Amino acid sequence: MVEAVIEIEVVYAAVDRQVLRAVSVPERATVREALIKSGIGSEFPELDLTECPLGIFGKVIADPQVRLIRAGDRIEIYRPLLADPKEVRRLRAAKAAAAKARGQ
Structure with missing residues (x-):
C-alpha cells in the first residue's frame, strides 16, 4: 500500500537570509519529522532541529514530536530573541522621561 503524501512549507529567517521551502511529506508525519525531512538542517547547521521552537502559521507548537x-x-x-521587548520598551520610556525632565 502506498502512503499518501501531502505538501507543506518550512520557513526560517536567519539574520542574513530567509528560506521558504516546499516539502512533500507522508500524511501521518509529525511536525518534527517533517522538519527533519525538509533538509533545512543541512543548510543551517547551527540549528538544533530536535530542540528549536516551532510554530505553524504564527502559533507556537507545544509538542512537535506528537x-x-x-x-x-x-x-x-x-x-531566540536578541533583546527582551519589555526591557527595551522600559529603557526607551526611562530615556524619554529623563529627556522630558531635562527639558522642563
Whole structure:
C-alpha cells in the first residue's frame, strides 16, 4: 500500500537570509519529522532541529514530536530573541522621561 503524501512549507529567517521551502511529506508525519525531512538542517547547521521552537502559521507548537502535520501547513522555525521587548520598551520610556525632565 502506498502512503499518501501531502505538501507543506518550512520557513526560517536567519539574520542574513530567509528560506521558504516546499516539502512533500507522508500524511501521518509529525511536525518534527517533517522538519527533519525538509533538509533545512543541512543548510543551517547551527540549528538544533530536535530542540528549536516551532510554530505553524504564527502559533507556537507545544509538542512537535506528537502534533501531526496537515496539508498546506507552514512550519516556522523560531530564533531566540536578541533583546527582551519589555526591557527595551522600559529603557526607551526611562530615556524619554529623563529627556522630558531635562527639558522642563
